[in-house]
Amino acid sequence: EVQLVESGGGLVQPGGSLRLSCAASGFAFSTYEMNWVRQAPGKGLEWVSYISRSGSTIDYADSVKGRFTISRDNANNSLFLQMNSLRAEDTAVYYCARRGDLAHDIWGQGTMVTVSS
């Protein structure tokens, strides 16, 4: 079964850090581009970050640039998001999503990040 499973979410104070992980299974992880997408409570979807198959090309939304770092470990079929200098407005469910042909075709179940004192 093709599957993405996120982990690492939780409660963190403003200014703190958190590292999210996304474990991929059921497909050739290294052959797919990957993304992180988030959704604040009661709000819409927001694209956060992109990484190419090899990890050589990376991109971020302006709202997280300079604070978040995306990376991947193709040997262990894993995607990561290092989040530093967290703000209240980063509170959201974070999803990892596989980029297939022309669309984000597989999504994980999401992991909740709450930034609050």
Add this chain to the structure above:
Amino acid sequence: SSELTQDPAVSVALGQTVRITCRGDSLRSYYASWFQQKPGQAPVLVIFGQNSRPSGIPDRFSGSSSGTSASLTITGTQAEDEADYYCNSRDSSGSHYVFGPGTRVTVL
């Protein structure tokens, strides 16, 4: 503000047809994809490319595009189609992805 716009909400009678529209300059150059999201669940891809459906998506879902608009049509809407629907494409620069604000579909 999003570079893609959608009507906030639409209602449809059971068994009837509903069209959801997404507008944005980038749609002139890039295909939109469409996601269905039910409360407490992850988004599910329902339409991508010119008008393609992933395996398992009923054929009552279809997509179209023209100029700076893309549309998702549900023909013969079922009760289980009640959900939020998001369009997704690239932004006008082509370098970032962007989502529309979503359309809530209510089935009467």
